[in-house]
Amino acid sequence: MTLATGNDVELRGVTKRYGPILALDTFSLQVGAGEFFTLLGPSGCGKTTALRSIAGFITLNAGEVFLKGTRVTDLPPHRRRVGMVFQHYALFPHRTVAQNVAFGLRMQKVPKGEIADRVEKTLALVQLPRYAGRFPRQLSGGEQQRVALARALVTRPTVLLLDEPLGALDKKLRERMQVELKRLQREVGITTIYVTHDQEEALTMSDRIAVMQSGRIEQVGTPLEIYECPQSAFVADFIGNINLLRGTVIGHAEHQAAVDCRGAKLRIGALPGAVAPEAVMALRPEKVRLNPSEPLDNDLAATVVHLVYLGDSVLYHLRSDEGIELQALELAQAGGVRHQAGTRVRVGWRSEDASLLPLTSSPLPRGERLGEGG
Template sequence: MPFLELDALSKHYGPVKAVDDVSLSVEQGEFISLLGPSGCGKTTTLQMIAGFVDATAGRIRLQGRDITHAPANSRGLGIVFQSYALFPHMTVADNVAFGLEMQKVERAERARRVEQALALVHLDAHAGRYPRELSGGQRQRVALARAIVIRPPLLLLDEPLSNLDAKLREAMQFELRTIQQQVGTTTIMVTHDQAEAFSVSDRVVVMQSGRITQIDTPYEVYEHPASEFISRFVGKTNLLPPATDGGPQRHVRPEKLMLKPAGQGRADATIVDRFFLGSQWLYHLESPLGPMVVVQVNDGSPAHPPGTAVALDWDDAILRTLPEGGR
């Protein structure tokens, strides 16, 4: 029996199918990401699990118990909101203690667990502060501590890192994963950022127009996307002509194409533009096969200036074809 099971879950607003026939099984301790563009239904799905949105059809089962229409305050889930949703008139410690108070945990035990949770997110020194006195990253961690202190069976994260600047976001990604593994809570995170989904998740659930279009490990989603849409959503891709007439089009990721001296590869190409990304160079090329994108590791050797004639080469084994009917 799966730990959490979504069974043909749907949410319709009049004729609009915000979430349509979504089925998903989550094992205990798993970190799952719902990934997709805005409006794909990922947040509505999360809100149905949380109990803030009532499902039109389908079932939600948590540990075998049907919670589809249970009130939100009876589900006992830990939720981290995109806006953090801290209680502005309470101190950090009171914010974290609120859930325990609702569970009628006695005072001494409450204080001990609040301290523990704040230590876990490295905020023990800020217990007496108010949310307005904290930075964005600190607020985010208070929200996390408040959610996990009640020892929820399931942790729901709604775009938890989207309000942080890039550097902090990356640091928090790893911290989030570390904390999740320490406490072992089954986690579902909603995100539109594929890098975020890939770096922390055990499995990624790709959603599009209210439906699930792929469920796989991050590696599989990147290497074997189920559709061209997914392929382009999770990274850049180059189209190569079919191997045989009438065969499927082939795809290759930019970092898997090699640049060779002119005439020594499988297709001639000219560098149109180059972009320096620090650890990598990104090239835009023009070739008889069409426009191409190539990413090369910055190994210290000089980059090719625009206008350089080069050749493209690749290993046939890394070419991907998309499943029939993949959109």
């Protein structure tokens, strides 16, 4: 019954159905001790269901859950030593901050004096030392979020599960809380599974990220691996802005491939998977250079269709003479925008900055955006 896996959290082949909906589809996951692990994916892909299956709030159709190497699949939530912050903080409105935080300890029948002491220490940890007597409605969103966090931490769980804990906060506060949450997690050293659909948040906070789609994991890796070496067009497009150009492979060697895209021969230097005859070239807009000073492996003549000024950078929408649509991101120059709409430019990129991905049948997250245009 007990299998030492060396992981704090392990899910094996977990399947959860709601009627006809397959919320988790033979879902497997391993999270190491002290890791900050993020589940990232679009709405409805099964992130909350994955957390609920770890916490024990749902009955699985198949699969096993292990915490610290112990099988907990049939244990009720209160016997799993898991702390969870829900997507909507779910504080008790008619209880004070201190009573909210004390709740789990009262359930565990911890002695009164110890409860008071632990509540005080945990409120200090989340930087709300003088808030014990207030009610949730008297707190800002960020403060309520910290109370929810304190309530989860006070029971000293083995694993902390955070379901979009910053989702309701405005951008500024959200960024501040990201830093704070990360500091807290390091300080306590607690294994954390974090859910978000915000890719920037996932990239900045996580040790590893699992990108999910339709109840399954598409790819697991460090933020750098996921960003630099996406293994599918879905992951590439979900993580940041990217050019996806569909084409026909006309030749490939170990680390090189050439793809025909609308009659242009594009050279690709990163081949993360097997090469199929029809494929997608993925290229980050920040790797595309306009009028490069030295010749690059890929070089197209194009026109600036329109541009978006983003303050610190400019995003150019381009169309090559072959009809290939591309985006290029340039840091804004002191003089402002370098190329106006309608300008003719040379567009270049290095072959090693482009990767070749299989053509997936799965839908792309923001609609069909393959740059071939047809």
